[in-house]
Amino acid sequence: MNSQHRSLIIVIIAFITCITILQSCKTDNNEVATTTPYLLNTNGNLPQPLLPADNPLTEEGVQLGRMLFYENALSRDGSQACASCHLQATAFVDSLKLSIGVQGLEGRRNSMPLFNLAWHNKGFFWDGRAKTLREQALLPIQDELEMDETLDKVINKLTAKNNYLDQFELAFGDATITEERIGLAIEQFMISLVSADAKYDKWKKEQATFTESELRGYQLFFTESNPQAIESGADCFHCHGGDLFTNAHLMNNGLDTDAEFTDLGLYEVTGLDSDKAKFKVPSLRNVALTPPYMHDGRFETLTQVLNHYNSGAKESSTLDPNMHAIIENGLQLSEQDMADIINFLHTLTDETYLNNPAYSNPFE
Ligand code: HEC
Ligand code: HEC
Incomplete structure (x- = not known):
């Protein structure tokens, strides 16, 4: 092999390596490249929050969580969203003694206000039974005294809606809808609710x-x-x-x-x-x-x-x-x-x- 041939081969190998690196960058960093970090605004009035390291807040994730929070399809008969019992005008409570679910049945407890949840590290609900917000988010959907729906059916209903396929893709890099992703997105929206300007x-x-x-x-x-x-x-x-x-x-x-x-x-x-x-x-x-x-x-x-x-x-x-x-x-x-x-x-x-x-x- 003469030196000309050798340099040609080196050039070709270098070219292929470059292409491979570029390709891998493209797939590996897909999420990083398309999502925008979401910044929590506490006006400097609250301590440092405890943010989950494995669910970094993004504009796209928070927006998806917001859509899901206001989505009636999360309930069995399509009559109730999270927001039905958590109304913004009243700090996200429903003003009832005990909340009422899709079947018209009274729950056991008073609904809870939603803000500054990123700072809570002893559990969620009055009895602390959910350790994380992503875990919390899936419970009212399946609770028969609340939304009374199965997660499989929720996933089917959301998969039939193009706006959700688009938003899951923006938030997670592809349009696959899973329980885990529903939990992560609602967790992001819950964390984004900050009250620090009274x-x-x-x-x-x-x-x-x-x-x-x-x-x-x-x-x-x-x-x-x-x-x-x-x-x-x-x-x-x-x-x-x-x-x-x-x-x-x-x-x-x-x-x-x-x-x-x-x-x-x-x-x-x-x-x-x-x-x-x-x-x-x-x-x-x-x-x-x-x-x-x-x-x-x-x-x-x-x-x-x-x-x-x-x-x-x-x-x-x-x-x-x-x-x-x-x-x-x-x-x-x-x-x-x-x-x-x-x-x-x-x-x-x-x-x-x-x-x-x-x-x-x-x-x-
Ligand atoms: C020993 C801890 C403790 C002290 C001291 C305490 N609280 Fe509470 N507070 C609680 C707990 C726990 C609850 C919730 C109890 C429950 O619902 O079973 C609560 C609930 C409340 C609520 C109801 C809020 C809601 O959203 O339902 C108000 C209002 C309140 N406290 C005000 C006060 C005020 C005012 C004081 C001082 C006079 C005070 N608390 C002293 C522990 C305390
Ligand atoms: C039927 C009314 C109802 C619906 C629907 C509902 N909630 Fe709630 N929420 C409640 C009640 C009642 C509690 C307190 C329940 C308990 O302690 O057992 C609560 C508690 C919570 C808490 C705990 C707050 C804290 O400080 O620990 C969060 C977070 C929450 N809800 C978010 C949601 C989300 C997200 C959805 C939708 C997926 C939802 N809720 C749907 C009534 C409702």
């Missing part, structure tokens, strides 16, 4: 002022209860503290005595006696918009909730230690104290989030 947030940045009553409410909320001292507070922050206004733990806040326990909460998940009647501590952001309150919707107003904490809480085997302190002497809040706390809670209503067009029905 009057409280603006006040912290000195862009808004509190009334005297709101300020007193704020101080009472974040102060330890100690009826012996001059400065005695309402102790709310132990469980509803921080800028998320929840620790997202599961606790018993004294709604019932052992004999009165009907819904066993976390116990249903773990089987441990020490978990009986423990429920997820809800965030108090947007709480003025989410009556009725508690896992069973037993309280209709914030005044009733405050009366519960002030003097109505009950002893039980799983009562949180912070509540023992409250129950011993009662919080001894005056009518004015309670009104101030309620006025402070109203500063947690976030119009930006409630009216964010990115969270609304994409089909309207």
Whole structure:
């Protein structure tokens, strides 16, 4: 082989290698090349979120999750979407004592508000039974008291719609619709729901002022209860503290005595006696918009909730230690104290989030 031949062969090999590399880049990086990263906007008002490393947020994935959230085909008779029980105008609750599913049957619990879920790491639902949002997303679809549909049928129904084939391709690189992908897309939309622009947030940045009553409410909320001292507070922050206004733990806040326990909460998940009647501590952001309150919707107003904490809480085997302190002497809040706390809670209503067009029905 002369040197001319040799260089020709080298050129050909180099050419083939280049083509192969280019080809492989094209297929391997297909997703990376076509999706746009979705940026969570917390206005700098919340801590760093815990984002799932294996489900990076993309514009396309969040949009697909949004479509699925508002999709009636997820339910057996096509009458109900996730959004039927989770309405944006009320921080994504349905304002019913207990939610009602496609068969018209009442569920067991009060629907939960949806925002800042990326920060919850102790489980989802009142009893924490779903460890992740992707797992959570598939449960209401199959729950006979809710949407009452099988995942296979959902996949068939979605596969018949071109807009879904297109959006799955944009989000995942091909148009295959699977349970896993439905879960991942809804997880992305759930994570995208952020509430961090209430009057409280603006006040912290000195862009808004509190009334005297709101300020007193704020101080009472974040102060330890100690009826012996001059400065005695309402102790709310132990469980509803921080800028998320929840620790997202599961606790018993004294709604019932052992004999009165009907819904066993976390116990249903773990089987441990020490978990009986423990429920997820809800965030108090947007709480003025989410009556009725508690896992069973037993309280209709914030005044009733405050009366519960002030003097109505009950002893039980799983009562949180912070509540023992409250129950011993009662919080001894005056009518004015309670009104101030309620006025402070109203500063947690976030119009930006409630009216964010990115969270609304994409089909309207
Ligand atoms: C029939 C009404 C209804 C429908 C439909 C429904 N939900 Fe819910 N949702 C609820 C109720 C009630 C709870 C609390 C249930 C419990 O704790 O057992 C809840 C809880 C949740 C939670 C837990 C929030 C938290 O802080 O732990 C998420 C997330 C959620 N729903 C998202 C969805 C999604 C996504 C869909 C659609 C796939 C959906 N929901 C469909 C009523 C409904
Ligand atoms: C020991 C922890 C703890 C303390 C202290 C505490 N809470 Fe709660 N809070 C909870 C738990 C747990 C729930 C949910 C209970 C349930 O539904 O079974 C809850 C529920 C609520 C709700 C209902 C929210 C909803 O969406 O249904 C409001 C409002 C509330 N608390 C306000 C307060 C206020 C105000 C204070 C201070 C006076 C306070 N909490 C003190 C643990 C606590």
